[in-house]
Amino acid sequence: MNFQVSEKHTPQPGSSRRQHHDIDQLVLCELNPLVVVDRLDGEDVPLTLLTFGSVREVCPKCQHTHLKLVLRQTSVRMAHLFCAECESCFDARYPNGAPALTI
Ligand SMILES: [Zn+2]
Numbered sequence: 001m002n003f004q005v006s007e008k009h010t011p012q013p014g015s016s017r018r019q020h021h022d023i024d025q026l027v028l029c030e031l032n033p034l035v036v037v038d039r040l041d042g043e044d045v046p047l048t049l050l051t052f053g054s055v056r057e058v059c060p061k062c063q064h065t066h067l068k069l070v071l072r073q074t075s076v077r078m079a080h081l082f083c084a085e086c087e088s089c090f091d092a093r094y095p096n097g098a099p100a101l102t103i
Pocket of ligand 1: 088
């Protein structure tokens with residue numbers, strides 16, 4: 001995997017999303033990056049992921065890296081949390097099973 005992560009610090013539209021971060025513990029579930037990120041077969045072009053800041057949750061694999069929020073964009077099929085350290089993608093849900101990243 002060859003990811004290029006570019007950070008964007010613009011305030012998110014609809015700041016009510018911030019409330020989501022106040023809710024206790026999110027349940028993280030690893031996703032297959034191939035499912036989450038659209039890549040052209042046979043193309044060896046580095047993928048540029050636009051992230052929207054770090055979240056409180058740390059990567060379950062690295063244990064110390066804060067995950068970055070990646071919203072849907074051109075080559076991203078679904079919003080997810082991304083670890084720049086081990087390049088893993090995670091889905092986040094509330095303990096009651098409701099998706100935490102859908103807008
Ligand atoms: Zn990680």
